[in-house]
Every structure is written in C-alpha cells, then in structure tokens.
Amino acid sequence: MSALVRLGIDELGPITAMPASPAQSQTRDAFGFKWNNREAFDSQQMQQLTREWLLRKYCDSDPGRLAEWLEGGRKLILDAGCGAGVSALCLFGETLNEHDYLGVDISDSVAVAQARFHERGIAADFLQTDIMQLPIPDGSLDVIFSEGVLHHTDDTSAAIVALARKLRKGGLFLFYVYAKKGPVREFTDDFVREHLGPLSDEAAWAAIEPITELGIALGELGATVNVPRPIPLLGIEAGLVDVQRLFYYAFMKAYYRPELTVAEMNHINFDWYRPLNCQRHTADEVMSYCTRAGLRVLRMHSEPSGHSIVAKAIAGPGDSDPE
Numbered sequence: 001m002s003a004l005v006r007l008g009i010d011e012l013g014p015i016t017a018m019p020a021s022p023a024q025s026q027t028r029d030a031f032g033f034k035w036n037n038r039e040a041f042d043s044q045q046m047q048q049l050t051r052e053w054l055l056r057k058y059c060d061s062d063p064g065r066l067a068e069w070l071e072g073g074r075k076l077i078l079d080a081g082c083g084a085g086v087s088a089l090c091l092f093g094e095t096l097n098e099h100d101y102l103g104v105d106i107s108d109s110v111a112v113a114q115a116r117f118h119e120r121g122i123a124a125d126f127l128q129t130d131i132m133q134l135p136i137p138d139g140s141l142d143v144i145f146s147e148g149v150l151h152h153t154d155d156t157s158a159a160i161v162a163l164a165r166k167l168r169k170g171g172l173f174l175f176y177v178y179a180k181k182g183p184v185r186e187f188t189d190d191f192v193r194e195h196l197g198p199l200s201d202e203a204a205w206a207a208i209e210p211i212t213e214l215g216i217a218l219g220e221l222g223a224t225v226n227v228p229r230p231i232p233l234l235g236i237e238a239g240l241v242d243v244q245r246l247f248y249y250a251f252m253k254a255y256y257r258p259e260l261t262v263a264e265m266n267h268i269n270f271d272w273y274r275p276l277n278c279q280r281h282t283a284d285e286v287m288s289y290c291t292r293a294g295l296r297v298l299r300m301h302s303e304p305s306g307h308s309i310v311a312k313a314i315a316g317p318g319d320s321d322p323e
Contacts, residue, residue, distance in 0.1 A: 003102035033201035035109035040267035057308035081149025085113030164293035183236025215254030218244035
C-alpha cells in the first residue's frame with residue numbers, strides 16, 4: 001500500500017498552494033533551480049559524504065539506531081521538504097521499500113526526486129505543495145524527516161508546530177535547522193544574500209563562484225593557526241584550528257572538501273546564500289520550539305553549522321513519555 005492510499009488521498013494530484021510570502025516564493029524557485037542541476041550533487045562521493053554526515057548527526061554514526069526507530073511494522077514516513085530526495089535516500093536507502101514514503105516539496109524538485117527514487121528501484125509517493133498546507137490528517141504519521149528545510153520557511157517554530165500535529169502519539173520527528181553564528185559571519189551571510197536577491201538563479205550561481213574559489217584556495221593552504229585566547233564577541237574559540245575552518249565559521253561561508261568538485265562545492269554555497277528565507281537559531285530556541293510543538297527531545301546534536309533533533313510526539317508539552 002502506498003503512503004497516499006494510507007492517508008486517504010490516493011487520487012490527489014499536485015497541489016498548487018501559494019507560498020506565504022515573496023521570500024518563500026523566491027526560496028521555492030531557488031531550490032527548484034538547485035535540485036534540477038543533478039551534476040552538482042549526484043556523484044558517488046557526494047552521496048557518501050552526505051550519508052556519513054546524516055548518520056553522525058542523527059544516529060551518532062550508528063546505523064543500528066535507525067533500524068530501531070523503524071522496527072515494529074510498516075511505517076508511514078513523511079519527508080517534509082524532500083528536494084531531490086538526496087537526504088532520505090542517503091539516510092534510509094533501500095529500507096524505504098519496507099515502509100510507505102511520501103516526499104513533499106514546495107518546488108518542482110519533486111520530479112527530480114521521483115526520478116531518482118525510480119532509478120534506485122524504491123517505491124515512493126510525491127506531492128508538490130507547501131509543508132504548511134499539507135492535506136494530511138493530524139495524528140497520522142509515524143515518522144517525519146525534515147533535513148535542512150524548516151529554517152527555509154517564513155517561521156521555523158510555526159513549521160515545527162504544524163508538522164508535529166501530523167504525528168501520531170509516540171511518532172518520531174527528525175529535523176535539522178541552522179545554528180546562529182558569530183556576528184561577523186551573520187553580517188556577511190545576510191549581506192551576500194541580500195545582494196544576490198535581485199539576480200536570476202543563473203547569475204547568482206555565477207556570483208557565488210568566486211566565493212567557492214576562495215574557500216578552495218584557503219583549504220588547499222593546509223595551514224593552521226593557534227588562537228591564543230577565545231574571542232566570545234566574535235564566536236571564536238581558543239586552540240589550534242585550520243585556517244579555512246576559522247574563516248568559514250567566523251567570517252564567511254566558503255565551503256571546502258577536497259573530495260568534491262568545484263561545482264559540488266558551489267552547489268553547497270548556493271544552498272546557503274541564495275534562498276531569502278534562511279533563519280538561524282540557538283540551541284535554546286530550538287528546544288523551546290519542540291516544547292511548544294508537544295515534542296520530547298530524545299537526541300540533540302549541535303555543532304557550529306546547525307542543530308539536529310530526534311524527538312518524540314507526546315500528548316502535550318510537559319506530558320510523560322507515552323510508551
């Protein structure tokens with residue numbers, strides 16, 4: 001049985017929901033452009049790095065935890081903001097054939113996701129719609145997965161609350177949102193994003209290329225610097241640090257991984273700088289959003305880039321574990 005059949009919406013076609021704001025509309029188009037460029041993310045090395053990163057964030061690099069979450073029968077899984085299906089395929093892989101998967105995205109990337117799932121021989125359903133306007137009954141889902149999506153809505157907290165309502169009691173919510181950075185990095189990110197705004201997606205992609213090239217140049221230095229004392233005002237910690245990483249986290253996102261191509265690194269920088277909706281949050285803020293949504297956090301993994309959450313739906317904020 002497919003996910004749509006189980007949800008009672010088997011005959012429903014694409015839903016043309018209007019984005020809530022101009023920023024959300026621009027963000028939708030940016031991701032449609034990004035995910036239709038398969039050469040920039042579909043390589044074996046990119047998939048392997050993505051899988052390792054996802055397992056580390058959500059499962060402490062232990063695939064057995066993922067298996068535990070999915071045991072006990074056929075789960076109904078929503079990928080909220082599926083994009084091209086990269087994260088779901090990397091994290092869950094062929095095990096999705098043992099469950100019922102529904103990928104939803106506001107952009108036309110759902111067509112790319114559908115093609116990629118078909119190529120892997122994995123059965124799945126897809127809808128193009130806003131995750132804030134899902135035609136899914138409350139309390140009907142076993143698992144919601146939303147990797148790097150909720151901060152691209154108009155209101156991260158509202159998105160978490162809206163999606164949490166769709167979970168059954170005891171259902172799991174796995175999501176990742178961006179962390180708030182130091183003041184210089186925050187200023188630079190917003191400055192670049194604002195100035196890219198009026199450009200076409202193609203022109204924005206080209207404008208980001210020099211940033212990518214700078215990141216590569218810094219990475220290829222292979223140099224380290226010893227920061228003698230922490231600088232709390234700039235969010236810089238003391239200790240020995242790679243020069244590229246120091247620049248990356250404290251001053252400007254210019255991604256570098258030697259295993260990736262220039263296009264793949266530019267893809268990652270485009271993902272950051274292009275969408276106008278790009279909220280960043282502290283760990284305390286994310287925890288408060290979960291409480292508001294009636295979620296009990298089972299695992300929170302925070303690093304300079306963002307916060308990864310594994311949470312369980314409870315009857316209401318402050319309730320005990322239902323199981």
